[in-house]
Each structure stands twice: as C-alpha cells, then as structure tokens.
Amino acid sequence: MNHERILAVHDISCVGRCSLTVALPIISAAGIECSGLPTAVLSTHTGGFKGFTYRDLTEDMVPIMEHWKTLDITFDAFYTGFLGSFEQIDIVCDLVEQLSHDGTTVYVDPVMADEGRLYGVFGPDFPAGMRRLCEKSDVLMPNLTELCLMLGLEWKPGPYTRGYVEEMLEHAEAFGAKRIVLTGISYEKGRVGAVYKDYETGETGEVMRPEIPGYYHGTGDVFGSALVGACESGLPLHDAVEAAIDLTVDSILDTYDSGEDVRYGVNFEKGLRDYAIKVYEGGNGFAMTPVDSDEDLRQIASMGFSVWCEAYEGMVPDGQIFYMLKKYQSFEALRNQVDDRGYTYLMLREGSTPVGYCGFVPDDRGLFLSKLYILKEHRHKGYFARVVDHLNDIAAAKGLECIHLTVNRNNRNAVEVYRHEGFEITEDVDTPIGGGFVMNDHIMERPVRKRCSYRRRRRRWTVSGGGAWTSSWCPGTPTRTTPTTEPPWSAIG
DSSP, X not given: OOOOEEEEEEEEEEESSOTHHHHHHHXXXXXXXXXXXXXEEEEEOSSSOSSOOEEEOHHHHHHHHHHHHHTTOOOSEEEEOOOOSHHHHHHHHHHHXXXXXXXXXXXXXXXXXXXXXXXXXXXXXXXXXXXXXXXXXXXXXXXXXXXXHHHTOOOOOSOOOHHXXXXXXXXXXXXXXXXXXXXXXXXXXXXXXXXXXXXXXXXEEEEEEEBOOSOOTTHHHHHHHHHHHHHHTTOOHHHHHHHHHHHHHHHHHHHHHHTOOGGGOOOOGGXXXXXXXXXXXXXXXXXXXXXXXXXXXXXXXXXXXXXXXXXXXXXXXXXXXXHHIIIIISHHHHHHHXXXXXXXXXXXXXXXXXXXXXXXXXXXXXXXXXXXXXXGGGOSSSXXXXXXXXXHHHHHHTTOOEEEEEEETTOHHHHHHHHHTTOEEEEEEEEEEETTEEEEEEEEEEEOOOTTTSOOOSOOEEEOGGGOEEEOOOOOOXXXXXXXXXXXXXXXX
C-alpha cells in the first residue's frame, strides 16, 4: 500500500467519541497516516452533556497552515466535518488550495442540519458558505436536508419516490464533485438507507434496511471516517460504503449490547480489526451479491457439479448424485427456481473470485435455506458463519421466525457445523424424488435472532440521516412460497 497522508479538519472533544477522536484512529486503522487540524477543543462533545467548555481555535488555524507551507507539507486527501463559522470555511478553502497536489482528494461532510432544520448554532445564510467548500470536494457526503439547503430546494420528509431522489442526485451534480453518498433516504415507511452516485462512471446504487430505533452520538463521524479510509485504500465506491457501514453498525450494536451510556459515543474500537482487514485487502475481502443473470446461474451450476462430486462421493450412489444435479442444480433448474418459485441466489466472492453460493426462499415455515456450497479451497475461512448471519438479517427483516433446511443424515460434518451456528434437528424425513431415489434427511431449524439482542459481527449495513442505522440489501417478496424438498447438502466453509 502506498504511503498516504490525510488531513482531518474537525473539532476535538476531550471526552466522547466523535470528530477527531474518531477520525484519527479509524483512518489510521486503514493503514493511512492521519494528521489533524482541530477547529475547536471541547471538554466533552455536546450531545447529552451540560456545562461543557469550548475553546475556538480559528485564530490558530492559519499559523498552523503557514508553518506547514514552510515545510513543504502537502496532503493526499482532506476530510472536513463540522465547521463552526464562515471564517473557518474560508480557511479550509485556502488550505485545500495551498496544501494540495495533483491527485489530492477532498472529502466534505457538510455537517450543519438534519430533519429539515439547521442546527441551532447556524444562521440561515450558513448553507451558502458551506456550498463554497462543497464545490471544492471530490466526494460529497451530505444528508438530504443538507443537500436541499445548499441547493435552495424545499426539503420533504420521506418516504420518497426513486424519481425524486434521482432528481436530487442530478441537482447535486452542480457542485462538481466526482462522487456523492447521500444519506437519510426512505422509499417506504420503516425502511431507510443511502444512495450513492459516481458522476464520472454513471454508477449508482442504493442500500435499504429496516430502521433500527434509537439515536447514537458520533455515528456520522464513524461512517464518514471509515468511508474516507476505505476509499483512500483503493476500495471501489460500493465496497468502501460497505466497509464504513460494517464498522458503524457493529459499533452501534456493541454499544447497545454493553448497556453503556450512549452519550459517550459508540464502541467502534472493537470493530477496527475487521475494518482494517477489509480495507487492507483492497476489495479482496468476502462479499455476497444477489444474482439472477444467465451467466452467473451457469457458473453456479458448474460450481455445484464440482462440489457435489467432490463432497458426497461414497455418501450416496453416484447415480443419485447425477440425478439430483440435473433435477435441482442444472442451469435450467436454477432458472426455474428464480423465475417461477421466488428463489434468491447469492454469489459468494473473495474479491472478484467466486468461491461459492447459496440459495433460499421464504415459505410457510420460515426462510428455507436450499443450498449453501463453498469450494474446497475456500473453506474454513469463516464464510459459512457470515452467510448464516446475513440470512438471519434477511429473515428478521421479513418477520420470519426461523431458518430451516434439509441435510443428508450421513453428512455428519455438515450437521455439526450447522449445530455450531445454532441449528437443531427437528425431525427426520424420507422423501422419494423420482428415478427410484429417496432422500434420507434431517430437517434442521434455527430461530431468527432479533436485531437488537444479537451481537452482529458481520457485513452489509448502511446509515440514514439523523443517526438511524438500518440493515442492507434484502430481497423482495417472492412470487410464490412453495415449500421444497431439495436438500442443501452443504459443503461447509
């Protein structure tokens, strides 16, 4: 990884996880030198504490900058957050002009408003001043309120139409930023999330989750800092957003589980290791992506053939393996499951390399895990647990009570791994499947663990405006919930 130096321009609270006390360790965890330019020093942050001290450092910012100039110090990236005055905005604009080089990236989080209102410390003319700084940004990270105020547009409470959000993204192109991550977006009641757009490539994306109630101080700073570190580490925009989301939500859930006073911010420290691994890998980490293209389904069929022939030789007759591959695992069968039976398939990837897949469908019993296969050379890396965590999120979002599956009674290794993840045998079934073959299976179930009682360790979360965090991608309701009898026969990771 190339050595980089990022300058974070924020206030610093002596107690309370926010601003510089968050940016410095998180960006450093990404393997990047993070310098700080404090705009103010507070005894505590302002969320929930009374009587805090505040010392404005505006008069110190220019001398610091001038000293850096004498040392020929430049920065590879700037990351700005809360700025308390027009004077500080002007200083930061000069800072960007004078201490940049070709290739410097400017990240701006225009912290000043939420829920349609400016924060009380700002006057109505402040958004115009903040817009000047945003026009120097390469990556803009506002919530919808901040975007509307800077554009002079009327803010509307959600839920929104996608057309409205797309229109806002088009308006935001006027800032000249290369990318935008817009938080506080809701398309339906109870679901919130974020959208992003790369104006250079045209790439857009959205991540929506059911809303988690409560307010947690400092989550915006955790998310912004983690996003900056991930982007500067070379992750693609989508992966960078995911890395930031992972850290933020894990921090919130750890704080909830611990019962700690939320005034002190969220417990992000425990999640730094996983975050560092993600960004150091430069996008080569584990990911789960929904698929239904013919190309991907053909690749899934090919992987299934390889896994079944390797894993179940001697467990069932060869003739039964090939019969079941054709009946349940061929491209034609997979295509039918997606189109006519409401199945969702996830491709499991290590970076850009497919390493396995899973298939599932809601039914009358809960969430049916039909298939979970991981290639031999990629097992024992913890991927199985990550998939199960993700399926738990999906089932919880749908209000389902359990995840259930069938597994061959001779597949003792799979049974034990499922037990380790909380599945228990509920009954045995012998199911004729045609061709003179019978499946001799255990049915295993695991209750869905509710969001706020389960300490989540894994991926795929995003943030909404105002500190409300929500879970990521969740498939739509299937066209049918027909129960199935086909086994997962999992090759365990």
